[in-house]
Amino acid sequence: MGDNNNALETAASKLPDMLDRFRMLVDCESPSNDQRGLEVCAVLIRPWLSAALERSVRLERVGENVHVLAEAPDPRVLVLGHFDTVWPVGTTADWPFSITDGIATGPGTFDMKGGIVQVIAAIELLQDASHVSVLLTSDEEVGSASSRVLIEEQARKAGAVLVCEPSADGGAVKIGRKGIANYRVSVTGRAAHAGLEPELGVNAGVELAHQILAIADLASGDTSVVPTVLTAGTTVNTVPESAQCAVDARSWALSDLQQVDRAMFALAPHLPGATVTVTGEIDRPPFEEHSARRLFGEAASAARELGIGPLQAVRSGGASDGNLTAAIGVPTLDGLGAVGGHPHARNEHVDVTAMPERVALLAVLLERLRHLSPAA
The missing domain is CATH 3.40.630.10 (Zn peptidases)
Known part of the structure; x- marks a missing residue:
């Protein structure tokens, strides 16, 4: 040049x-x-x-x-x-x-x-x-x-x-x-007929709702934690046996993302008989x-x-x-x-x-x- x-x-x-x-x-x-x-x-x-x-x-x-x-x-x-x-x-x-x-x-x-x-x-x-x-x-x-x-x-x-x-x-x-962390939260419950005996089921959708509220509460200041894609259930007359959601977390500071990461893997079920599994990681610091x-x-x-x-x-x-x-x-x-x-x-x-x-x-x-x- x-x-x-x-x-x-x-x-x-x-x-x-x-x-x-x-x-x-x-x-x-x-x-x-x-x-x-x-x-x-x-x-x-x-x-x-x-x-x-x-x-x-x-x-x-x-x-x-x-x-x-x-x-x-x-x-x-x-x-x-x-x-x-x-x-x-x-x-x-x-x-x-x-x-x-x-x-x-x-x-x-x-x-x-x-x-x-x-x-x-x-x-x-x-x-x-x-x-x-x-x-x-x-x-x-x-x-x-x-x-x-x-x-x-x-x-x-x-x-x-x-x-x-x-x-x-x-x-x-x-x-x-901002750095990005992505997670998938998978909930397992127990299927049952929604009309005949719903009390025998463990509703994975309800459990996921509890988890979504807990996940949303992890946001603080400029750190966002957003449940995004949600799925649950198979038919309209069945207590959902499984449910999932994706989570997008972003922050300016690695320490804040690490705090979110620890909290995500500490999620615990609210309903007796339900299980909660979290996968994912900090993708881009x-x-x-x-x-x-x-x-x-x-x-x-x-x-x-x-x-x-x-x-x-x-x-x-x-x-x-x-x-x-x-x-x-x-x-x-x-x-x-x-x-x-x-x-x-x-x-x-x-x-x-x-x-x-x-x-x-x-x-x-x-x-x-x-x-x-x-x-x-």
Whole structure:
């Protein structure tokens, strides 16, 4: 990359190519549970990224999942993202990619195919990308089970992580995220005829109701504990023999999540004869603000160099793979992707007029991190 003063102009010149790639990437549907679609998407991305980096990019297979990995010869920074989406195959038939008045819409535009397009364009601005590793995964939306070890391994090698997930409102980056714990509470009772002899049954639905009230009481302050999907019973005239509920818990602090975790596994039945079984764990530890402090300083300085105004930073209640890298002690900055709004919703969109600024910001930041020590 040449003079930073020319970075915005160069990035703007790449916008037509970015939009062509953007359209192809959104048209390539890639829901997390569709291995064929994910494979096709990975194959589409691979040559774009390889050409930008001027080195080989491999498809890393973990079980049934395929991830796109470009390891740097001298890794100093890992650019992290994902190409799976929450949208089922066929969504583009009634909601195709389109751009109107500078706003791109379509499934996965904001979360996070616009970010992937920007990553490739930013790398193209660098004269030398030998310090930049890139990992794009295919299972972030469903918990990163197959990619977690790979993410942590590449993050440790690089020593710093830039997550190109969607930005917050107005283009703000993300310097903290809540951690997430997920549980399933299973209740076993005893079936009986609801009309003839209900007294012989143990109503798993009633027991679950007691448990739901106890679980909801675990919420405190900014720590949320929410029973979500509930099921019970088999027929309308039978005392339910079994019942289940899912629980979503989130907090800014690991200690608070650990307290919820202990309480969940201490749940006990209220009704004689009922049993309560809890499974689950803390899936993604919190991404705490100290992990982003240095990288945000670099990003804010890069924004000033480019003359694109003060860079804002926020915390987010949603989680990302940045939670995983921050939790192992690797400096992490998130939300460096597209500017837009409403991920996972039918009005998901990207402001394509903001793409050149985001590309230039990422490119300048990557250049600044060239000399970052992996131990920093």
